[in-house]
Amino acid sequence: MIERIKNKDRENGLKEIYSKYRNEFVMWAVRHHSCTMEEAKDVFQQSVIIFYENIIYDKVSEITTKVKTYLFSIGKNKLLELMREKSKHQSQLNEMALVNGEIYYDADSDEYEDKLKIVKACMEKLGDPCKSILEQYYYHKKSMKEISEFLDYKNSDTVKNLKYKCLHRLKQICKSGNTFNEHLL
């Protein structure tokens, strides 16, 4: 499954995992963590994202337990975070989630996240193909070759040049918004 998600079948692989375990996770979360169904669903969605990021950022090369056990471990940590947040004992979510003794995820602080929202807005302005190229490269960790095949470009050099131009354009768009520099500081 890890190889499948890492390679070309990310969407279907993740969708399969989500569909297979959603109900079970939600029922388990509602039963054992006194959260609402909507909260449990949201936690599960975040857990699937963390699961995916741990795979693509090579934080986990192989899962020794079952996918379900691993996913539920992430979910359990996220539920505990939610509970802590709800009871206001902890103001920051900027902590590491421990799964099977290894560190996997560092959530962005709320303040920093607010700043990142500006870049996201600029990404929307940037549009495709730049948005896709940058997200595929920086978030999904796709190689230039994979991106060129995926977006039907001649070769990886074309995409590489385009990537620099897109990054430069993104910077220009963000700077033109005036607030960029003040948020950066």
Place this chain on the structure above:
Amino acid sequence: MKKDQDNIDLIEQYLEGKLDKESMSKVEEHLETDKGFAEQFKTYKFLMDGIKYSGRKELHKSIREWDKELSEIPEETTPLISIKNKRWYYMAASILFFLVVSLVLYSNLNFGYDRLVADYYTRYDHYTNTKRSEKSEISEIEKIIGYYEYGEYQDVINKIIGLDESQKSDATDFILANVYQETGKYDDAIIIYSKVIISGNSPYENASKWYMALCYLSLNQPEQAIPVLQELENLKSSYSIKAKKLLQDLDS
């Protein structure tokens, strides 16, 4: 431009920990001594973090779409196909015939639980209607019960979901589960009945068990329903006799 590109590559490799120890030290030294490079580093790190954030949000959006697909009951659609070739027509007709026969067989196989559920299921209608003085306003729970009694289930769902956490209780959970069961959303109903049961000492605990068992039967999962019914049978409640009888019917 070339230098700019080289710097971006260097920053990327540094941030991903792909540089060797010596190169890492050089970058760090450079960051301390070259103000321009330090600014560039800060800018691109911020942009890269922003791109990752954007990618994560897009993925979350896709997952929410998958979630909608899961929650919605798929509607049967009949595609309009022009039949150009009779051979395809006969093939399609054969497949359709096969599907219909399978469906009939399948329905017959599972008909027993549908019939049993129909025999035993009656909508829960024992909510206490608290009388109020003419001047007092109708409370939210009274409005919800009113909608429920008139079968306006979407209004019930909207009202309950819109309640503050402080206004929610096992009663509102139980009503919501009833509505899900009435509208055929058995999975959702089971989740909420479980919540009421687990909350402990709820006046709706036994009723939740009874209705949850019926939901399992509606989903053709007698192996889940039976332990719940056995539990009810052993309790002194108005549901014990019904549970006992239903267990006997299931056994026969």
